[in-house]
Amino acid sequence: MITGKTRLFGVIADPIHHVRAPQMLNPLFLDWGVDAVLVPFHVPPGRLADAVAGFKAFPNLGGFAVTIPHKESMHALCDDLDQTARRVGAVNCVRREPDGRLIGAMFDGSGFIAGMRAHGFEPRGQKTLLLGAGGAAAAIAFALADEGVARLVIANRTISKAQDMAARVAAAVPGVPVAAGPADPAGFDLIINATSVGLKAGDPPPLDPDRLDPASLVAEIIMDPEMTPLLAAAKARGCRIHFGRPMLAEQLKLIGSFMMGT
Numbered sequence: 342m343i344t345g346k347t348r349l350f351g352v353i354a355d356p357i358h359h360v361r362a363p364q365m366l367n368p369l370f371l372d373w374g375v376d377a378v379l380v381p382f383h384v385p386p387g388r389l390a391d392a393v394a395g396f397k398a399f400p401n402l403g404g405f406a407v408t409i410p411h412k413e414s415m416h417a418l419c420d421d422l423d424q425t426a427r428r429v430g431a432v433n434c435v436r437r438e439p440d441g442r443l444i445g446a447m448f449d450g451s452g453f454i455a456g457m458r459a460h461g462f463e464p465r466g467q468k469t470l471l472l473g474a475g476g477a478a479a480a481i482a483f484a485l486a487d488e489g490v491a492r493l494v495i496a497n498r499t500i501s502k503a504q505d506m507a508a509r510v511a512a513a514v515p516g517v518p519v520a521a522g523p524a525d526p527a528g529f530d531l532i533i534n535a536t537s538v539g540l541k542a543g544d545p546p547p548l549d550p551d552r553l554d555p556a557s558l559v560a561e562i563i564m565d566p567e568m569t570p571l572l573a574a575a576k577a578r579g580c581r582i583h584f585g586r587p588m589l590a591e592q593l594k595l596i597g598s599f600m601m602g603t
């Protein structure tokens with residue numbers, strides 16, 4: 342039952358109809374026994390600053406999740422950032438402190454790692470190829486390095502972005518070899534697609550499946566479709582595969598507890 346005492350949480354996006362945070366986080370609030378509700382806020386890009394000024398004014402607002410296209414612009418509007426959000430340059434979650442200050446955090450990377458572990462896969466010590474150099478890929482790259490992968494190669498259509506990201510991760514996490522490289526999966530234990538290739542029907546796999554080693558684990562961050570062209574090709578090669586959905590499921594638990602301040 343929503344009452345005057347219920348704490349309010351949100352998710353901001355544009356478009357808004359596809360968000361999954363309400364249907365995934367509200368049951369968690371019930372499980373946790375907290376008097377809270379999370380609702381969708383449709384915030385067009387040009388109105389983000391207005392929306393944020395409004396959020397600061399609501400003492401009963403606990404925080405909000407942030408998704409496309411606001412992750413980077415919201416980063417600049419936070420009053421403070423956790424270490425990951427600062428490194429990655431984007432936020433996907435904001436907590437409102439009692440004094441109205443907004444603290445940003447980024448859980449794409451830790452959510453991905455937690456999703457792998459929830460399915461029995463361990464990134465530590467793995468030779469890892471990461472496809473993509475956008476916001477989600479950056480968060481995952483820092484998290485993989487923090488977890489101690491044996492080495493990390495970042496492949497991207499725009500090579501300069503992969504090189505830049507590799508340099509930033511290498512500087513932040515000394516001790517893990519990180520480099521930009523081609524999207525060639527041969528010789529890697531773990532291959533992760535963090536590009537948007539596979540979202541649209543008819544997309545090709547983002548690498549040559551004939552180069553996949555059947556001993557590799559191939560992971561996605563795309564949730565819909567669940568079986569992307571990459572995962573289908575990897576499965577046909579005999580590889581183990583890891584779907585995109587666990588990243589969100591695990592991440593929402595992290596986002597929920599961050600927004601709650603627990």
Ligand code: ATR
Binds near residue numbers: 472473499
């Ligand atoms: P997100 O926030 O989800 O990471 P993004 O920052 O727009 O989204 O990043 C999308 C990623 O998918 C990028 O790595 C992008 O490559 P570029 O940096 O070269 O743009 C990659 N990507 C998108 N469309 C692609 C395509 N058709 N072929 C290869 N890579 C593609």
